[in-house]
Amino acid sequence: MARRLLNLLTALSLVLCVAVIALWMRSHWRSDRIAYVAPTWTVSLGSKSGSMRLSFATTTATTSKVGWRVTSAPFDPDAVELDGSPYEAFGYTDYTFSARGDTARIRLLRMPHWSATLQLLLLPFGVVIRMRRSSSRIRRGLCSACGCDLRATRDRCPECAAENRAIISN
Numbered sequence: 001m002a003r004r005l006l007n008l009l010t011a012l013s014l015v016l017c018v019a020v021i022a023l024w025m026r027s028h029w030r031s032d033r034i035a036y037v038a039p040t041w042t043v044s045l046g047s048k049s050g051s052m053r054l055s056f057a058t059t060t061a062t063t064s065k066v067g068w069r070v071t072s073a074p075f076d077p078d079a080v081e082l083d084g085s086p087y088e089a090f091g092y093t094d095y096t097f098s099a100r101g102d103t104a105r106i107r108l109l110r111m112p113h114w115s116a117t118l119q120l121l122l123l124p125f126g127v128v129i130r131m132r133r134s135s136s137r138i139r140r141g142l143c144s145a146c147g148c149d150l151r152a153t154r155d156r157c158p159e160c161a162a163e164n165r166a167i168i169s170n
């Protein structure tokens with residue numbers, strides 16, 4: 001059960017990793033964004049110029065155009081972050097502005113695509129390391145789970161009760 005869940009999470013990580021890399025490449029000429037708009041707030045996930053961005057915005061004015069919004073626009077290379085920082089940097093911005101009696105507050109969390117890619121590779125990398133260690137133990141006649149010597153054992157591992165998968169040559 002736990003193993004199946006780990007396999008599922010590993011597969012999901014790999015799929016997300018490929019998606020993030022594709023977005024990363026694309027982010028140098030397209031700015032993409034998916035958002036959910038509620039009457040007085042909007043939550044969105046975006047990608048532009050090597051930067052992934054999660055934002056939460058609130059407004060004092062209300063909108064009736066509620067729902068999901070997916071937008072894509074050419075990326076403007078001259079554009080800068082509202083707080084002046086480079087796009088491809090980690091960051092958190094909280095800014096408030098007013099226009100025509102409406103006050104909006106935007107909280108924006110930025111993370112470079114490369115960082116998301118590395119994080120998504122951690123789990124698959126860990127699984128590969130563990131598989132290599134396990135098969136090396138089986139080859140050497142050891143318990144694949146704990147490394148206990150099983151060359152004199154036919155049944156389960158006396159240490160951890162794992163199934164004996166060791167290759168017994170004699």
Ligand SMILES: [Zn+2]
Nearest residue numbers: 143146157160
């Ligand atoms: Zn064991």
